[in-house]
Structure formats: C-alpha cells, structure tokens
Amino acid sequence: MTRQTASDRRRPATQEDVARAVGVSRTLVSFAFRGAPGVSQQTREAIFEAAARLGYRQNAAAADLASKSASAIGLYLLDIRNETYAEILTGIRDSLEDVRNRLVLSVAHSRGGTEQAGIESLIEARVGIVIGATLLDSDDHVRELSRSVPVVSVARRIEGVDSVYSDDRLGARAAMEHLLSLGHTRIAHFTGPSPFGYQDRELAYEQAMREAGLSPWVVVGDDYTQEAAERLALRLFETESRPTAVFAHNDQIALGIREAAYAKGLRVPEDLSLIGYDDSRLARLRGIDLTSVDLGALQLGRVAGAAALERLRAPHAPAVDARSEPRLVVRASTAPPRPGRRG
Amino acid sequence: MTRQTASDRRRPATQEDVARAVGVSRTLVSFAFRGAPGVSQQTREAIFEAAARLGYRQNAAAADLASKSASAIGLYLLDIRNETYAEILTGIRDSLEDVRNRLVLSVAHSRGGTEQAGIESLIEARVGIVIGATLLDSDDHVRELSRSVPVVSVARRIEGVDSVYSDDRLGARAAMEHLLSLGHTRIAHFTGPSPFGYQDRELAYEQAMREAGLSPWVVVGDDYTQEAAERLALRLFETESRPTAVFAHNDQIALGIREAAYAKGLRVPEDLSLIGYDDSRLARLRGIDLTSVDLGALQLGRVAGAAALERLRAPHAPAVDARSEPRLVVRASTAPPRPGRRG
DNA sequence: ATGAAAGCGCTAACAT
DNA sequence: ATGTTAGCGCTTTCAT
Numbered sequence A, B: 001m002t003r004q005t006a007s008d009r010r011r012p013a014t015q016e017d018v019a020r021a022v023g024v025s026r027t028l029v030s031f032a033f034r035g036a037p038g039v040s041q042q043t044r045e046a047i048f049e050a051a052a053r054l055g056y057r058q059n060a061a062a063a064d065l066a067s068k069s070a071s072a073i074g075l076y077l078l079d080i081r082n083e084t085y086a087e088i089l090t091g092i093r094d095s096l097e098d099v100r101n102r103l104v105l106s107v108a109h110s111r112g113g114t115e116q117a118g119i120e121s122l123i124e125a126r127v128g129i130v131i132g133a134t135l136l137d138s139d140d141h142v143r144e145l146s147r148s149v150p151v152v153s154v155a156r157r158i159e160g161v162d163s164v165y166s167d168d169r170l171g172a173r174a175a176m177e178h179l180l181s182l183g184h185t186r187i188a189h190f191t192g193p194s195p196f197g198y199q200d201r202e203l204a205y206e207q208a209m210r211e212a213g214l215s216p217w218v219v220v221g222d223d224y225t226q227e228a229a230e231r232l233a234l235r236l237f238e239t240e241s242r243p244t245a246v247f248a249h250n251d252q253i254a255l256g257i258r259e260a261a262y263a264k265g266l267r268v269p270e271d272l273s274l275i276g277y278d279d280s281r282l283a284r285l286r287g288i289d290l291t292s293v294d295l296g297a298l299q300l301g302r303v304a305g306a307a308a309l310e311r312l313r314a315p316h317a318p319a320v321d322a323r324s325e326p327r328l329v330v331r332a333s334t335a336p337p338r339p340g341r342r343g
Numbered sequence C: 001a002t003g004a005a006a007g008c009g010c011t012a013a014c015a016t
Numbered sequence D: 001a002t003g004t005t006a007g008c009g010c011t012t013t014c015a016t
Helices: A015-023 A028-036 A041-054 A062-068 A082-094 A117-123 A139-145 A170-183 A199-211 A226-238 A251-265 A297-313 B015-022 B027-033 B042-052 B060-067 B082-095 B116-124 B139-145 B168-181 B202-212 B226-238 B249-261 B297-313
Strands: A002-005 A073-077 A103-107 A129-132 A151-154 A162-166 A187-191 A218-220 A244-250 A275-276 A291-292 A316-326 A328-329 B001-006 B072-078 B103-107 B129-133 B149-152 B162-166 B185-190 B219-220 B243-249 B273-277 B289-296 B319-325 B327-329
Touching: A015 A041, A028 A041, A062 B060, A073 A117, A082 A129, A082 A297, A082 B082, A082 B103, A103 B082, A103 B185, A129 A297, A139 A226, A139 B082, A151 A297, A151 B249, A162 A170, A162 A297, A162 B185, A170 A187, A170 A244, A170 A275, A170 A291, A170 A328, A187 A199, A187 A226, A187 A251, A199 A218, A199 B149, A226 A244, A226 A251, A226 A297, A244 A251, A251 A275, A251 B162, A291 B103, A291 B273, A297 A316, B015 B042, B027 B042, B072 B082, B072 B116, B082 B129, B082 B185, B082 B297, B103 B116, B116 B289, B129 B297, B149 B297, B162 B168, B162 B297, B168 B202, B168 B273, B168 B289, B185 B202, B185 B226, B185 B249, B219 B226, B226 B249, B243 B249, B297 B319
Parallel strands: A073 A103, A073 A129, A129 A151, A151 A162, A162 A316, A187 A218, A187 A244, A244 A275, A275 A291, B072 B103, B072 B129, B129 B149, B149 B162, B162 B319, B185 B219, B185 B243, B243 B273, B273 B289
Antiparallel strands: A002 B319, A103 B103, A291 A328, A316 B001, B289 B327
C-alpha cells in the first residue's frame, strides 16, 4: 500500500529572493511580473531569468490581499454528474481560457440543507465573483448574497442579478405543442422539488394543458436525478391509469422514466412518448434518440464566463440579462398515442 | 439586455472590526475562530455574536499567508465532459464534505500544449496539494512537479507519487478474455494519443492477442473523445476488412464506434461486438447496454480525496499506492461473431 | 485569559 | 528607472 518517501518540498521562492538574486528591489520584480511600465528592458530580462532559475511563481493570494482586489472566480455547481452542468462548466472555462483568473469550485452538498455552506467557502476564499449554476435558494436569498459578492446566475433569471439563461417557458411550450399536436391528452410532467427559480417549465406546461382544456398532472421527485425519477415512474406505471406522454424537466429525469417504462414492458414511443430537456449528448445516442429541448448549455456557460469577467472589470455596470432561445429537437421518442391503448 | 444597477458591495468585515465591536484584541478573535484554547466562554460568545452581526468571514488566503500553511486543494482535470471525471470529482468531493478546504479547479486547455499552464495556476493559488485526474505528462514531469507541490495521481500510477488507481491490465485482460472466449479473432483496440501513463490497457490488449496467436490491431485517435473515435471508425468501417470486435479504451470511444457502426448499417452486437471501459451510467442505459469494465470511478475519487487530506496532514509520510480491482460487466454489446460474415 | 508586535508575500503610494 | 515605506487580514510568538 505504501512505497517510498515523498520527496521533500522546497520553500517556494518569493519576490524577495528574485530581487536579491538580481540585485534590485522587490518593487521592480513586482512591476516586471505585472507588466507595469517603468522597468528597463535589461533589468526586466534579468528578473525573468532569475525568476525562472529560482522557480518563482506569484502568490496570487498575497497579491489579491495587498491590492485589495479579488481576481478569483467562484463556481457554484449543484451536481457535476448532470452532463448539462459539465457542459456549462466547459463553456465557462472556454471564455476564461486566456485569462489568469483562478477558479474556485464549490459543489452542493449531497444531503439537503441550504447551500449556505458551499457559498460560504467561496466567500472565505474571497472570490471576486460567484458564478452559480444552479442556485436553489430564493431570489431574495441570492440577492442578499450578491450584496457580499457579485453573482452571475446561470440558467436562471434573478431580477437585479447578472442572469444568463434560456427562455424556459418558450422551450416548455414548444415541447407541449409537439405532444399536443401528436394527439396526446394524457400528458404528465415530471419535475424536481425546488420551489425557486426552476418552475417556468412546469408553469408553461400547466398553462399549455389548461389552454388545451386538459388537466395538468405534475409528478414531483425528491431531486432532479435519473434515479429519483425512475423510482417515481416505476410506481406510476404500476397503476392502471398512466399517461401516454411525459414531458420531463430534464434529460436525466426523462432517462429515468425511460428505464422504468422498459422495466414495465412499455416501449418508447409506442406506449409512451417522452420529451426531455437539455438535449444532452445522451439524448442524441442511437438507441436513445430522445426528443429534447436544447437550451444551449455550452453557450450559456460561455456567456456567463464573459459576463463574470465583465462584472469584475466594471462592478457598477447595470445587471446583465442575457436570455437565449431554446430549440426543440425532435427525435424518435415521441409519436402519436396508440388508438386502442389499454391505459 | 440590461436592466438595473448592481447593488453596491459593502467592505467585508475583518477580525479588527469584530474585535473593536466586542472590545477585545484581534488575537482573541483569531483564537475564537480557530477554536484555540485560551478564550473564556464569555468572550467567545460575544465574539461569535458580533461576528454574525457584522457578517464577518475569515479570509482564508490571509490566514494561509500568515500561518505559512496551504489548506486549499487543487484539482486538475482533463475533461469534465467525460462522465468518468465527473464521477471521480464527485468522489473527491464526498470525502471532503466535512472539511473546510477550498477546492481550486483547473481544467486542461482544449487545444494541445502541455498542461503546464493549468498546473501553474494551481501553484499560483498556493494550493497545498494537487489532485490530478488525468495528468498527461510523463512520469518524470509529474515527479518534478511534485517537488513544488504534493500530487495525488488518480487513475494512474506514478512511482514515488501518491497514486490511486485501478489495475488497468487486469481490466483489459478480462475484456479480452471475454471477447476471445466468444470466438473473436479480428479484435481491434481503439485508444487515444497519450504516450504516458495510460498504456496499460493497450499493452494488456496486445499481450492477450499475442498469447492467442493473433496480431494486434491498434487504432490511435487524436484524443479520447466520442467524436474522434466516431470519425476514425467511420473510415475503418468503409474498408473491406473490418474487425468483428472492438475493445475501446473508454466508454466515450466505444460510443463513438457504436455511432459509426450504426451509421454504416452495422448492428451491435450482431455485426460488431463492443467493449468499453469505465462502466459509466451511459453504458447501463437500455438501448445502449454496453459491456464495459468498471473501474469504480466514484470510489477512486473518494480514496484520492482521503489521500489528499492525509498528505496535507503528514507531508513526509510514504507515498500511497492504492490499487483497486476493476470488474468486467457483461451486457448486450458483445456476442459471438457471426459464422458467415462478409467482413 | 488577554494583548502587543512582528511578519507572511505582495502591491501601491511616494520618494529619489 | 529604481528604491522606501506602509499596509492588506491574518497567525503567532512572547509578554502581561
């Protein structure tokens, strides 16, 4: 289990070390590394040479402390197992590629509670901004938080806070129009427990049902995972009355329902039409072919990253409100209901 | 696009503020927050009360600076879109749940180059340790890096460096034995470009082939993604001679091959047997049913997280070498080759 | 139990 | 162009 002694670490070199090696003051070293003017070409080179030789690296924390600035970017994520968050994170990283900002990560705690603890750690890290995807607290709570540190909310609109999101009502409506136009009437909606921020899909679903003269049928899970949805769907499919179509809050939930359906001998789309949300890469796989609403997660992340940099630059600029349009991608998981169904 | 002015940020409270509010010295506040002995119950309470009222939060960077310690944990990831890394990250986070360490993230740059830049940013953040999954540099390179900062290598064994990994040779051998026992002889191996650290699967494949009197057939992609594998496989399947089975370096690659196969009218497993690696949740979906080698990514992450904490605690302890055993999970993507094949 | 003072590695006036 | 000095928010001796 164990093998050899870890090598001894050398003390990291400081600006002081570099300055002494070159024979100049610390100030010059500081200037050189920040590209500030006022350093002769000659000393500059000597400094870089010595720094490389000594293995000097800036201490970002000390620099932030001294300059009273905060260059780190905090990332708050609910669940990295959900591919969509990974996609958002990739987008954020893309727009931060050329920048030197550190990324401080905080992932929601698995077991309930508020997200206070996770955010707290970001504040203690003195990040200059928090990019949150996805915050589950109330709008007021997030606004309150944003008085301590600027927040960029991804995939959720919060009044007065930088928000980068996709129009969920539009996406949900497109999904429902698709199902209704196929002739479905018994359409259920599977969603998660959050009372905040992520209800637009559900609200649009309910509205679409009512406008079509149908009564809404919402199933609320413990969380937004495949597993929770599968458990719920298994129970639902045991009853006599089951829906002919389900509009799921996200692809994970849709896949959970799909597993449950197959387990009960129901085929998709013959016995059950299924629409997800996110258009993750999963949805595109042959053999899955899930009809889904594409919210452009990668692009959302990119815009959020750019917005974060911009906020760092201009703390007092007006709050960004970047809404994008989702797109329904029809695949093979949706079809007209069977005329002589037993349900 | 814009709406209202972001609220003004208040200056974060410092220990000084709290001390003044209570009427004690900064030292006591510092003691109280670190739970150090030597603070009377009464003052301790008064301090916490005032701190809560003022919204005081420790400045972790300043604390690290003053104490010459480094409590932050650096995370270096190759690609968070690969579900397996997300799983590893989840495991790491699990074992860090109760600890207050910050997580500083660095994701590999999309476009080539060494991973120097990414690691650099972790060093500038003065993390106390770097958990790397997956490092693509040479063993020597990583060892050199580990002289600046302790490293925990996940999913790859590096002599002299804390390593938490699964026995790839074992996993690859199990996969090959499965294919060989089904009667396959034309078995290809799809892998990625890295010359370092991730060759055990390939080596075990080659050895198994040779031992069976067959000649190895290795296809090397530009990277380890589904897309790269798909492109490569499309070309391969256009030729007359194609394999009857493929052992892929990971599930992503396997799925890329699968897409290509279907695009060319080949069915899995009738026309092509397919084995992946990682046993990601993708593999388990009905309609995918990919035979795969489970390397226990979640557990790998958990052990790595624990190892990191332990290394922080005992810098001079012997290097950890935690090897685990993978497990072949047979599903529906593998079957005997068809007797009268056209290949 | 409490406080004063030095210093962590750095930046930012303000010198020269 | 270069150097001096005073902090940034915190921990840590060392006094009291």
